[in-house]
Amino acid sequence: MIQLYNVSKFYPKGIKALSGVTLQIEKGEFVFIVGPSGAGKSTLIKLIFREELPTKGQIYIKGRSIVRMKPREVPYLRRQIGIVFQDFRLLPDRTVFENVAFAMQVVGAGRAEIKRRVPEVLRLAGLTDRTQMYPRQLSGGEQQRVAIARALVNKPVLLIADEPTGNLDLDTSWEIINCLQEINQRGTTVLIATHAREIVDTLRQRVIALDRGKVVRDEYRGAYAHAT
Amino acid sequence: MRRNGWLNFAAAGTTAVSLFVLGISILLIVNANYIAKTVESNVEIMVYLEEGLKDEGVEALRMQIMRLPGVKEARFISKEEALASLERQMGKGSQLRESLGGTNPLPDAYKVRTVEPRQVVSTAAAINRLAGVEKVRYGQGVVEKLFRLTYWVRAVSFGVMGFFGLCAVFLIATTIRLTMYARRREISIMKYVGATDWFVRWPFLLEGIILGGGGALAAIGVLYFSYSFLAAKIQAALAFFPLVNERSVLLQLFEGLLTAGVGLGVIGSYISVHRYLRV
Structure with a gap:
């Protein structure tokens, strides 16, 4: 599904965000990426999402090099990847329904398809009774x-x-993680960068630990910190 | 678009004001040019013929003058006509003919006009060299000053037009960038969920076209009414004052302004969108 070979990312002024990262993630996996702030988690995500290009190394998604990919092919790559941020990034002047429908309009989906599909995912996310509300509510x-x-x-x-x-308290965090787990069980590969030690330790999923731009640990059924 | 009401209004308003000012400066230039041209075209060469030149010689001279480059027309003014015209200028009460004692000291003459007013000086020099010519007059000195003046009128007016044109571009680009800034969030989300650049771009281009075109139309409306009003006033007060008032000229100006408005809208939004597409 995702393969990184010897990937490095240097920023100006000598900042080495990632150096020599090699890893593979298979289809259907549920993976936590952990590590202190500045360890390179966000950079790793930006590279996979092709928001940025690596300074060195190769990245393959579904067998295609996204490093050699032309800029105009990037939108089609992103349509196969869903992304969620810490700060939600919703449009404040659109309802829940409109916010979700927006993503379908952008990829050119038809009206009928949107009407059928949006309630479906809102049900999956447990938001059926929030459809016409605005994010601030x-x-x-x-x-x-x-x-x-x-x-x-x-x-x-x-x-x-x-x-x-x-940005969420522990109970709410569990709600979100459970939601992501359910999505994973329906066949989507899920990749989570997180600081939530308790959740990672409880779930015992695959954990990739980064520190100062390097993979320091990669274990299945792992914990947030080294097992002692 | 409906979600950024006042900002769009500001963009259209800015476009309207800029294009209005641009339109005014263009009208000023067109009129300044027109006045300059009218004044210049009144410049003519008086060619006084030698005393006692035969009719064949007079006609031959005419042919020679007409053959010179840049000569538009050469009108013969007989000494009789010249005297009659002088009499008219001096007024009824003047006893011109009586004081001249029945003689006519004025020479026959050709009044020569050139195609381009500027050719007057060189043409006059050429005519002066022809046989049978006594003297050539074209307001030496004055004409050169006049040409220098009209040159500066044109230069300054083009400078003014260029300046306001640049102002319009700058104001519109700034306003559209502001609109874009207000929507950068929407644009970045579009890019995150896999929108192509053109998908993001075209509504903004459309918006640019509508804003620029709308602004231009508003400017044209105000310009049309204020100019017609002013032209009527001026024409009533100073009948001889030359003013451009042909529909075709105004129509051309308005077409130009509309094109400029739409063009500025498109260019402005294209440039502004470009910055936010890099996600």
Whole structure:
């Protein structure tokens, strides 16, 4: 599904965000990426999402090099990837329905298709009774679920979440993580960058730990920190 | 578009004001040019013929003058006509003929006009060299000053037009960038969910066209009414004052302004969108 070979990303002024990262993620996996701030988690996500290009190395998604990909092919790559951010990034002047429908309009979906598909994902996200509300009328957890519904609406093969629970309390965070797990069980590969130690330790999923731009640990059924 | 009401209004308003000012400066230039041209075209060469030149010689001279480059017409003015015209200028009470004692000291003459007013000086020099010519007059000195003046009128008016044109571009680009800034969030989300650049771009281009075109139409409306009003006033007060008032000229100006408005809208939004597409 995702393959990185010896990927490095340097920023100006000698900042080495990632150096020599090699890793593989298979279809259907549920992966946590952990590590302190500045370890390179966000950079890794930006590279997979092709928001930025690596300084060195190769990245393949579904067997295609996204490093050699032409800029005009990037939108079609992104349609296969759903993305969720810490700050939700919803449009404040649109309802829940419109926010989710927006992602379908952007990829040129028809009216009928939107009417059928949007309620479907909103049900999956548990937002059926919030359809006509505006983001400011929702709690943080609900807003994040809208963002997840938006990321899912175009049926991506991969869902990336960058600190999805960073702005939420523990109970709400569990709600979001459970939602992501359910999505994973329906066949979507899920990649979560997180600081939420308790959640990572409880779920015992695959954990990739980054520190100062390097993969320091990659274990299945892992914990947030080293098992001692 | 409906969600950024006042900002769009500001953009259209800015376009309208800029194009209005641009339109005014163009009208000023067109009129300044027109006045300059009218004044210039009144410049003519008086060719005084030698005393006692035979009719064949007079006609031969005419042919020679007409053959010179840049000569538009050469009208013969007999000494009789010249005297009659002088009499008219001096008024009824003047006893011109009596004081001249029945003689006519004035020479026959050709009044020569050139195609381009500027050719007057060189043409006059050429005519002066022809046989049978006594003297050539074209308001030496004055004409050169006049040409220098009209040159500066044109230069300054083009400078003014260029300046206001640049102002319009700058104001519109700034306003559209402001509109874009207000919607950068929407644009970045579009890019995140996989919108192509053109999908993001075309509504903004359309918006640019509508804003620029709408602004231009508003400017044209105000310009049309204020100019017709002013032209009528001026014409009533100073009947001889030359003013451009042909529909075709105004129509051309208005077409130009509309094209400029739409063009500015498209260019402005294209440039502004470009910055936010890099996600």
